[in-house]
Amino acid sequence: MAGDLLLHLIEPAQWRAALADGAVRPPSLASVGFVHLSTPDLVHVPAKALHPVRRDLVLLVVDPARLTDRVRFEPGVPADPGGRLFPHLYGPLPVSAVVAVVPYRPPARPPLPAPDDVLGRAVAYYASLPVRRAAGVEDVPGGVAVLDPGFPHSRDNNRLVLTAPVDAATIEATADEMAADAGWPHRAAALLWAGAGEVAGELAERGWEVEELLLMARGAEPLPGGERAELVDQRDVHPLWERSWRDALPDLGPQLNAVVAQLVGREHLNDRVVAVHDVVVREDGRVVAAGQLRIDGATAAVDSVLTDPPARGRGYGDAVLARSLAVAAGAGCDLVVLEAAADDWPRHWYARRGFEAVGSSWSVSRPA
Structure with missing residues (x-):
């Protein structure tokens, strides 16, 4: 309370x-x-x-x-x-x-989540981080717009962050206005209020790309196997991120290099506002698996866990997650949260490691 x-x-x-x-x-x-x-x-x-x-x-x-x-x-x-x-x-x-x-x-x-309100704390984190790292913030119906002209291709850094109910028409009109004023190459929004799925469905009918993200959580109790992973300077992870983004965005053509550079370069912004720990596993000195732990008081978030395709099946993701949980526990965190696509396999991988779905958010986007 x-x-x-x-x-x-x-x-x-x-x-x-x-x-x-x-x-x-x-x-x-x-x-x-x-x-x-x-x-x-x-x-x-x-x-x-x-x-x-x-x-x-x-x-x-x-x-x-x-x-x-x-x-x-x-x-x-x-x-x-x-x-x-x-x-x-x-x-x-x-x-x-x-x-x-x-x-x-x-x-x-602002809503103030109670210590035992797991969903409230998760939503507070995911609504707060984009605002605190933004170069600019503007009030809009239902929340704010976050802006960073230094990373125009990053939807995470240039979008609406909405925590109160707003209808689909208002979201579309607001996103159109922001995209025109700020020069966004896209329109994007995070819908973070309970029951936002209905509005997300209406936006899908209007031609928006819609993704449900499960908010998952567990305590910071350690898992075995973290000794295989190490903490590194974030720059050590850049080559792995670059390979991953290039594989995920094969159709960008001549824009690919610029977009990948922005998606990798934006990551240092998080460490300006929360304590970021980059966790990796190496093979022959090369980073082949990585994840990021972001600590914000008693709440920690796991993000960007990935493994190079040739190195999969060797337990490296488990090692990264186990080391991340150990770091969170050592920092005094009692809650670890993450986002996982509702229709993809990682949600099941995390569930087997103690994470439970506590709610949903919705990511919506469309070219400007």
């Missing part, structure tokens, strides 16, 4: 630094001995006082049960409304106590 949660307003860069440090340590911890927190009904008070015009901050959704230092409800500054008490954490805020990170874009009130 939202009433059981505490919140901390923070700049995205400060949150990324906290992920590396293991805890949020704002200047107030040294100056007055505590970290300023808020309850959901009062977070607007410090936001208006300290950041009245900013819409690029994020809210850390904190589970009080995961805090080891005491929290006291005390008066705020004299200018705060009389009689209102604010939670003060007398110690650093562990990143493992943060169950979700959501963009704060007033006057909208």
Whole structure:
């Protein structure tokens, strides 16, 4: 329940630094001995006082049960409304106590998932990451449009991210407008609200390409076999990604090199806002299997698990996944999530390794 949660307003860069440090340590911890927190009904008070015009901050959704230092409800500054008490954490805020990170874009009130709301936390992650890494964000009906002119061929970086119900006609009109204004070579949207499948079906009837993505989740309990995989600099994975994209996009002709370069080059953007760990298996020094683990507080996400076709059947995917889960557990994560195409075999592979489908999102796209 939202009433059981505490919140901390923070700049995205400060949150990324906290992920590396293991805890949020704002200047107030040294100056007055505590970290300023808020309850959901009062977070607007410090936001208006300290950041009245900013819409690029994020809210850390904190589970009080995961805090080891005491929290006291005390008066705020004299200018705060009389009689209102604010939670003060007398110690650093562990990143493992943060169950979700959501963009704060007033006057909208973002959903705040409870610690045990697995689907809510998964949706919060997949709705939040595109916004935090975007070069630009614009409000649209049902959510936002994320933009990055540096990677125009990446639909993940240039699309609508919709978390509230919107009808198919509005999505199409909004995507048309954004594509025209931003010069997108496509129209694309992620539909992240419950029951979005009906609208996705209507868009399919209008000629859109539609894909259902299962949101799958499990705990971070380790699996055996991770010792065969290693953590590497992301640049070591680029050749494997390039081979994979070239195999997946054989019909692009003269555009192929530029598109592949953008799809590979965009990946460093994730590490600016979440803690990214690239996990690989090598054969004779060559990376032949890889996956990416993205840690965002107590929630981690597995992404981009793939193996070179000639190296398949040797358990390398298992090794990558096992090492990723071990890293997540070591970072204090209690939840690991991923997206898997509803109509493809990897969903069954993940299910055999403990991941359960907890909901769906929909990816829709069409040439501009």
